[in-house]
Amino acid sequence: MQTLMNLDNLTSIDQLADFLSGTQTVAFSVLSSPAARYEWVQKTLVRFRYPTLSRADQGVVIRVLVKVSGYSRQQITRLIAQYRTSGAVRRRQRTVAGFTPKYSPADIGLLAAMDERHDTPSGPAVKKLCERALLVFGQTEYERLAQISVSHLYNLRKSVPYTRKRRHFAKTRPRQIPIGERRKPVPNGRPGYIRVDTVHQGDLDGKKGVYHVNAVDEVTQFEVVCTVEKISEYYLIPMLEYLLETFPFTLRGFHSDNGSEYINKRVAELLEKLFIAFTKSRSRQSNDNALAESKNGAVVRKVFGYSHIPSRFAHRIHLFNQEVLNPYVNYHRPCFFPETYTDAKGRERKRYRYEAMMTPYDKLKSLPGAEAYLKPGLSFAILDQVAYALSDNQAADRLQKARHKLFHTIHEQNLKSG
Incomplete structure (x- = not known):
């Protein structure tokens, strides 16, 4: 049977080695105060006559001192050096006052x-x-x-x-986002500079409605309306790709307000890939995106109203836009086109002459060298087949019939789900 020994009863190096290896059961208490630990280290060095031991035996003593005292090997080495020099291990209490503060x-x-x-x-x-x-x-x-x-x-x-x-609170400073150039587009009479805005179809009981993305060309007023469930990147980026492809002429500029749905890296990368200049509205210039906002009221709100439309109907509405609304707006709906003149005081004014009223498609055809603006593979002969397949009245009747069917379907399905 193994004998339980006290730490002070270990008198040989072999017993210390057995203690370190765990083969000898030893009872000892952890010394709490630094003074008691220093005293125990000195007694152990004296008891085993540390200076007279061989190098291997000194290593055994050092490992025991480290294990029992809790000090690092470097600290035990310093205490042994002190013992060799002075014959004692003394704790030197030193309190550092630190730097005296210069400023009270x-x-x-x-x-x-x-x-x-x-x-x-x-x-x-x-x-x-x-x-x-x-x-x-x-x-x-x-x-x-x-x-x-x-x-x-x-x-x-x-x-x-x-x-x-004193506590000083500063107002949060706006962070400049280096996406898009903050200026008004200058098309110089060329088509392909579109203005884009988003129209939200209301909330109901905390649920978002569909979002309409409305894009209008500044020169011809050629308009494309798309509808998405949400304005997150997952829905918006594919829809923007479709929207940019739908215009019959080559796009050169994309202008939006400062909403985060457009001012982000994904949209910027898409436009950069297509070599389309990206501009955004300037601060305190409320008319920078006025064309798109006016079309929001004259087209989108007239067709869809202001009531909530659940987001699950976004795909059905988008098909309606693609097949009925966009062809009607661009080929059959006349628009006023402003003429700019300078008044007697030297200020630029706009007049809207009845003689200048025409459809966006007719405006596109009336531009000098209009054929050169079309996308590769398109011609006015191809577009004429779309423009004149229906009369204006037939296109309007088709729009009203399709809209009535669309809203009837939305109403019926809302009743079933509600």
Whole structure:
């Protein structure tokens, strides 16, 4: 049977080795105070006559001292060196006072008061004010602050004594997003510069309705309306690809407001791939996207109204747009086209002459060299087949019939689901 021994009863190196290997059961208590640990280390070194031991036996003693004392090997090595030199292991209590603060709480209070009365100017301005307070106006309490470095002045503003006296809250600054150029497009009479806006079809009981994406060419007023369930990238990017492909002429510009559905990297990458310039509305220029917004009311709201339409009907509405609404708007719905003139005071004005009213398709055909603007593979002979397949009245009747059927279906399915 193995004997339970006390740590102080270990008198040989072999017993220490057995203790380290776990073959000898030893009872010992962990020494709590540093003074007691130092005293035990010295007694152990004396008991085993550490300086007279071989190198291997000294290693055994060191491992025991590390295990029992809890000190690192480096610390035990330093204590042994102290024992070799002086014959004793003594704890040297040393309390470091640290750096004496140069700026007192009173100085920091003066700084907080200075910031308060001058509305937190820049660091150099505060330093200059402290210098003037001392040198010009003889306020000696600013002597230390007059010599402060600007960088350390900002450190004092973050200190606890400062924040206890004064807290400064700055308004969140808008973050500039380097996507799109903030300017008004200049088409110079060429088609292909479209204005894009989003129309939301209302909320009901916390549920979002469908979103209409409305794109209008600035010169010809050629318009494409698409409908999506949500304006997230998953739905919007494929729809934008379809929208850009639907226009019969080559696109050169894409202008939107500052909504995040368009001002994002995915849209920018899509337009860059197609070599389409990306512009966005300027601040305090409410007319930058006025054309698309006017079409929202004149076309989208007239057809779909303002009532909530659940998002699950987005695909059905998009088919209606594709097959009925877009052909009617572009080939059968006349629009006013403004003429710009300069009045007697030298200001530019717009007039809307009845003689200049025509459909977007007729406007496209009336442009000088219009055939050159069409996409490769398209011609006016092909587009004429679409434009003149139905009369204006037939296209309008078709639109009303399809819209009535669409809303009847939406109403019936809402009744079944509700």
